[in-house]
Amino acid sequence: MKNVYINSVGSVSAQNTTDDSDFLKDIISYNETTITAINPNYKDFIPPAAARRMAKGIKMGIVASKLALQKAGLESVDAIITGTGMGCLHDSEKFLSAIIDNNEEYLTPTPFIQSTHNTVGGQIALEIQCKGYNFTYVHGSNSFESALLDAKLQLELDEANNILIGGVDELADHTIVLNKIIHHIKEEPVESSKILDSKTKGAVFSEGANFFVVSNKKKASSLAQIEALEIYNTLTIDSVENQARQFLKENHINPSNVDALILGNNGDVEFDTFYHKLATGDFKNTQQFVYKPWTGEFNTVSSFGLLLAANILKIQNTPEPFKLNNTNTSHYKTILLYNQYRGENHSFTLLRTC
Amino acid sequence: MSQGIAITGMGIISAIGNNVAENYDALITEKKGISRISKIDTIHKNDIMVGEIAYSNQELEALLNLSPQNNYSRTALLGAVAAKEAINQAGITDIKAHKTGLISATSVGGMDMTEKYYYQYLEDKNAQKYIAGHHAGDSTQKIAEQLGIEESLVTTISTACSSAANAIMLGARLIKAGKLDRVVVGGSDCMSKFTINGFKTLMILSDTYNTPFDDNRKGLNLGEAAAYLVLESDAIVKAENKPVLAYVKGYANANDAFHQTASSENGDGATLAMEKALEIANYKPEDIDYINAHGTATGNNDLSEGRAIIRVFGKQAPEFSSTKAYTGHTLAAAGAIEAVYSVLALQNNIIFPNLNFETQMQEFSITPELKLKEKTLKTVMSNSFGFGGNCSTVIFSKDK
Structure with a gap:
């Protein structure tokens, strides 16, 4: 069995993790019930015309995966495995509210197409023309771990050498409202440093994308x-x-x-x-x-x-x-x-x- | 690499039957499950036909002995019914006797309840129990609970219409690698307004019975269904002297990398998937006795898949048919539904007909099997393709 290494990472999060220059240098403190991810300069990664049609989750996923590929010095990979707990929420909400609000009339296909759970994995494959294995796991808080488990299995058995894996989720308005109602989101904002002592129900919801090139070939730049x-x-x-x-x-x-x-x-x-x-x-x-x-x-x-x-x-x-x-x-x-x-x-x- | 993984049980609920026996009976008596929609109130009801399961949610809840407080989506209800049949057929009485996992596939998840209560949630406290059931993984968690699978490897795959084929693939790989001794694999998707309207906007829904591989095909009929297989390690099969229904012999997933929803003209991804699956099974194309095609009856799929079949098998392709004229396109569950049909074909040495076909496609000369046909079958190939360029092939065989 081969060893499995993390050879690179690309990240979009609520902290400074996209650029190496300020990577986790100054930790940002929040005092909210929902936190949005810091938008990178999408233009550096996605043509603006294409970016306009994309929800934030897809954009974050593409940026994080491109960064991971760049840092690993790879144009493509043997497989792409994505994890997303809630999928493309923004487009799901957009399509569903349009169905209800307009009584199933005047609908356009784009939000439906982009609401599919494997949109990010499919888009990345399209972008880098990767015809290899492409899975998307959608299993709550084990969505990303399922992707990692799958990749690890393939790399250990030498069925692949370099695999792009990642976890991506986005916030969406109606879902936030609903999760507040059932107290899965905290009722009152709490400062980051005090959250663990809040003694209240629910969490502070957020979004982001972290992608990794995992490999069975160790490099000087391998992280772990x-x-x-x-x-x-x-x-x-x-x-x-x-x-x-x-x-x-x-x-x-x-x-x-x-x-x-x-x-x-x-x-x-x-x-x-x-x-x-x-x-x-x-x-x-x-x-x-x-x-x-x-x-x-x-x-x-x-x-x-x-x-x-x-x-x-x-x-x-x-x-x-x-x-x-x-x-x-x-x-x-x-x-x-x-x-x-x-x-x-x-x-x-x-x-x-x- | 060519060692097959044993299938020891299967369960299914679809528009043509509530269990394996009913499905088989409908397949050989050519009984379609396609009708006008009755369970969802949609303005498209006179423009579309669907493959609906007869049971109401209340009836399914009663079958599963669920309390009135349950928050099962229809996806979870259908999945639990089919997965339980699979476990029973495999003769499993103690699920904890071996390290058992569950890999389920879905694309709809809890959308049926979300679309019903989307705004109502804001005021209706009784409906709010369904909010946490929206995400795709929730149906899988509930099916695991119904089967008594605890503290184990349970996950959900969602790669659109190839999802369940991918669940079978992952399960087989986990057994091969020794990560699990036993795994329940399959998928479940219920009918929803969301998918009806989605496919409607893509203009690929037929207003009549779907006609796979017909030159005048008008699109697909949506269907709802769930199906699961039980895969077990050689060690269990040997120790418990278990009857094996068939083996998962080869599998592959490839990406078309062509378009988010459309297949490439020559079926690049589909060709790759079929070729790689043959390679894993250590088979040559001529070793395949029957192909259960994806055959959704959309203009794009059937052309692309047909061309891919010719690329892999030549013009002397083995008998092939799509069973979607019976069930409709059951989306994320399709790969599991058709896995059950592939195993039934092997067990009974029968090729199921491609119903509703009238006119040969102009682009190529291969023709699907139109009549129920008896033939000694050793191997069956099953194709499933989905949005995001996702292409999957699984090969089932009688021989290990």
């Missing part, structure tokens, strides 16, 4: 090695710690050998308990990081967690605001990521330096 990944449709508060142990054991690692734990806490009083279980248990002396207070929550935001982990391993850069505790860890070699959303679709990802 992806050691292992496991996804679970359900876990209970009582089983999460045991599954973490089991996962590490299968990879011959003791919890004490994990240098950092990156958690997906989003400040939802009902579901952060899963993270507390690990943070106060086996890993209480491990350096812990969180990112969702500064990126917001969306189904594929765990791809930002992977970007953060890869960045820590490559340049040992640990943004202070992301630290949940302080252990004076001086060097990071092994990182465990744990994510779930509303108690469903849990994942463990293990990375190491390469």
Whole structure:
């Protein structure tokens, strides 16, 4: 079995992650119930005429994937695998509200076409003329992890050498309103640094796109090695710690050998308990990081967690605001990521330096 | 690479039947499931025909013993019914006895409820339970729950109309790689106003019975359906002495990289998918005994797919037919529906007819199989193509 490496990343998020020059240098603090991703200069990546027809999710996906390809020095790849929890929400809402508002008359096909879940994956294939394998996973907070799992399988078995994977989700107006009604979005704005202590229901919703070239060929520029990944449709508060142990054991690692734990806490009083279980248990002396207070929550935001982990391993850069505790860890070699959303679709990802 | 993955169970619900036996019966007696739409109130009701499942949501909820508080979309309801039949047929009584996963495909997801309550959600507290059921993964989570799959690998694929073929492919790869011992694979899509109007704007809905590979074809009929297969590792099949229905022998996904919705004129992606699937199966084109074509009856698909078949097989293509005249185009579920039909073809040595065909297409000379035909079948190829240039082929065989 071949090793799997992260060879490059491209990112559009609510933080400065698109350009290398200011990459996570100044962490932006928010005080909102929904956060939008910072728009890059789309003109640098997409012809303006084409960009006008595209919703933000598609544009973010194209920018992030082009950046990842550029940084990996690749024109094309063997496969494109995308994860999106909610799909192209903007176009779905646009088409659906037009159906209802105009009683099924005067409709145009573009929003329907672009509402299809695999629009981003298909558009990227069109742009780079990639005729290879092209999958889109749409499984809540395991959408991106499913893409990673699929890519890892192909690279390990040497069925492909370079695969573009990514997670992308966008915000849309009506969906925001509906998620506020059912308290999946917080009622009151909270400052980023105070979200985890908010003790209120729901999360701060957001959007973004993080794409990676993953490869079974190591380069000098490779950021990290992806050691292992496991996804679970359900876990209970009582089983999460045991599954973490089991996962590490299968990879011959003791919890004490994990240098950092990156958690997906989003400040939802009902579901952060899963993270507390690990943070106060086996890993209480491990350096812990969180990112969702500064990126917001969306189904594929765990791809930002992977970007953060890869960045820590490559340049040992640990943004202070992301630290949940302080252990004076001086060097990071092994990182465990744990994510779930509303108690469903849990994942463990293990990375190491390469 | 040519080792097949065992299929030990299958389940289906479609416009031509609520289980495998009813579907088979309709296929061999040439009973179409296409009618005027009755369950959705649409202004297009007199302009379109569809493949509807007879059961109402209430009837499906009763079949599944769901409480009145449930928030199942029709996609989840149909999926749960079909997946349960597959598990039963595979003789699985303890789902936790082996590491079991679920890979489901959908494009509609919970859109049926979203379109019903879109504005009503703002005031109607009783309807709000469906809000969290909108996203595609929700139907899969519910099907997993119905099957008792916990703390395991469960995911959803959405690549438009090739989705379920891709779910079968991923499941086979996960078993091959030893990631799972057993996996339920397939797809579910219910009828929705959203898809009816979407395909209407693309002007590819026929106003009458769809006629795959006919020169005068007018477009597709939408259908709703769900189907699942149970795939199991050799170790389980051996240890439990399980009957094997057929094997997943080859598979491939390729991208046309031509247009977001249209297929390339010569079917580049489709050709690649068929060729790669043959390669994985270690077969030559002449090893294929029957092709269950995608054959949606749109002008674009049937021309592009037909040309691709000729590119791969030459003018002496094996018998082929589209079963979409029976079921309508069931979108993300189509690959699973047609996988069940492919296995039924293998089991019974029968090629299902391509109904409604009258006029030979002018662009090529290959003709679909028009009559129910008995033929010893060892291998069946099934094609599924979707938006985003997504092209998939799965090959089923009797031999491992």
